[in-house]
Amino acid sequence: MRESGENYLELILDISREQDSVRSIDIARRMGVSRASVSKALSVLRDAGMVEPAYYGKVVLTEAGKKRAAEIRCRHELIHRYLVEVLGVPQEIAEADACRMEHVVSAEMLSCLRAALEQ
Structure with a gap:
């Protein structure tokens, strides 16, 4: 996995420890990137089995994603x-x-x- 993907995973974990749910807008704000960039990164992470498919804009790590x-x-x-x-x-x-x-x-x-x- 590339460095940027690892940074996204780490941030998703951090946000999930701070609040009930993680949304792509939360990630975009923290990273200072566009929602389109977040969407693209989440697609890559989804394909790698690290995040669940988005439901109602929420981002959820899979067990493999949580471990990584x-x-x-x-x-x-x-x-x-x-x-x-x-x-x-x-x-x-x-x-x-x-x-x-x-x-x-x-x-x-x-x-x-x-x-x-x-x-």
Whole structure:
């Protein structure tokens, strides 16, 4: 899955934790993109089995989508924590960098980060 698809999954998960339902307009506003862009991205995610077909404008993650989104969120939080707690990177910079790094970091690297944070 491409980075943009992972960003959509992560955002859908985040919004679903904050409010009862997720609508495409919520995603568009948060990402600063058009509803047409969101519609196209959701179509790709639907084809990949990550989101349910839209009913009444609501966006719902499938079980596979929830799992993938949770994995992405976990990678993001682990990287962010390491950047802030170990390296002393300011929060805002750590947030932006973690968002980029979460898509390319290996499982081995994540294990090393986790081990370093547990010490």
